[in-house]
Every structure is written in C-alpha cells, then in structure tokens.
Amino acid sequence: MSLLGGVTKKPSSFIIDKLFKKIIEEKREHERKEDTYWVSDLVMCPQKRVYSLSFPELTFNLNINTITGTILHEGLEKMIKDIFGDQALVEEEVEKTVTIDNRTIRITGRPDVIIIDNNEKIPIEIKTVNGYSELPFEHHAEQLKVYLWLLGVRRGYLLYKLPEGFAEFVIEANVTDDDIIKYIKDGKKPRYDWECKYCPFATFCPYRVKTSKK
Numbered sequence: 001m002s003l004l005g006g007v008t009k010k011p012s013s014f015i016i017d018k019l020f021k022k023i024i025e026e027k028r029e030h031e032r033k034e035d036t037y038w039v040s041d042l043v044m045c046p047q048k049r050v051y052s053l054s055f056p057e058l059t060f061n062l063n064i065n066t067i068t069g070t071i072l073h074e075g076l077e078k079m080i081k082d083i084f085g086d087q088a089l090v091e092e093e094v095e096k097t098v099t100i101d102n103r104t105i106r107i108t109g110r111p112d113v114i115i116i117d118n119n120e121k122i123p124i125e126i127k128t129v130n131g132y133s134e135l136p137f138e139h140h141a142e143q144l145k146v147y148l149w150l151l152g153v154r155r156g157y158l159l160y161k162l163p164e165g166f167a168e169f170v171i172e173a174n175v176t177d178d179d180i181i182k183y184i185k186d187g188k189k190p191r192y193d194w195e196c197k198y199c200p201f202a203t204f205c206p207y208r209v210k211t212s213k214k
C-alpha cells in the first residue's frame, strides 16, 4: 500500500505568488528620475536610459534566467553578510553629484555588498555569466569603477557565478570626476553591439544593430 494513500495533491501558488510580488516590488523601487543616473546608465547604451524614462513598463524583465539570477544573487549577498557580519553592508545606496553645463547630475548606485576593512569601503559586485573565457567583462569592470568613484576608493571585487563554478577578480583604478563626466557625455548608441540583442526597446529603436557575438 502506498504511504501516500489518502494524501491530496493539488497545484498551488501559495509561495510562488509571493516570490513574484517581492521581485516586482524590488524592481519598482528602482524607478528612474530625469536628473539622476544609475551606475548602470553610465556604462551601457545611453539610449536605453532615454527609453527607460519614457517607457518604464518595458523594463520589467521577468524571464526565468533573470529570476534565477536574482535569487542566487540574494543568496550570495546573505552568505557574505553572514561571513563578514557588521563589516558588510548589503545593497547600501551611495550617491555623489557632478556638474555639467551648470546642471547638477546625481549619480546613484547600490553595490551588491560593501565590505568595510580598516575604514576602507570595498565594493563587491556579483554577476551570473555563462562562460569564463572573456571575464571580466568590460562593462562589469566599468560598473565597478563607478562604484570605486562613488565610495572614494581604489579597489573592488567582481564575483562571478558560472555554470561550472565561481571566479573572482580584483579591480583597481583611480576614477576621477572627469572620467564620470565623460561617461555621461558619451553618446555612442549602443555602447556595445551585443546590447541590442537583449534590449527591451530593440523592436522600435532606430539605433539598434544586428551583429552580435556575445
């Protein structure tokens, strides 16, 4: 006789509904504003920021890879927090301003984790990728460099989750206000050809390019 005799089995969404609501709420917290650049805005195609301000609903990307990446991300952040305790700040918002043509522009970002080591704030950025050969990706290193500028430090870490394991890189740079202003003024659309392949605005963007090796 089956040990499951008498047990009822029905599909349910008791947990899954709540999980999706939480992921959507977290995405809503990241609403864009005209005078504020996110760190990712500085290192990716500038046209994406323009479209994200006009069509925020198109930026919701809830495919399974994004969701799995988010869950893994939060798990790693929690483990790093457990290891470093009060020395680790998770998703702490940092902000700085620059002035361009008499306009004050705010740059804001949330490094995944900041480790405080001898009064130095060390940013750690976690990424999920599919292969090791091209690591660290240029746009990931650029993103970390903007965090170094925001925190006024010269060293940070990229932590990669790959299908076969993990990889880690230390990134060192001295980033100035002028470097940040150059990022903002850079009008290259897209910054990398492969961006269009993953872009939610590619169906109508006149600047999209078709070639993609990534």
Ligand code: SF4
Residues within 6 Å of the ligand: 045, 046, 047, 048, 051, 189, 190, 195, 196, 199, 200, 201, 202, 205, 206, 207, 208, 209
């Ligand atoms: S389709 Fe390409 S050029 Fe257009 S916004 Fe997206 S990434 Fe930029």
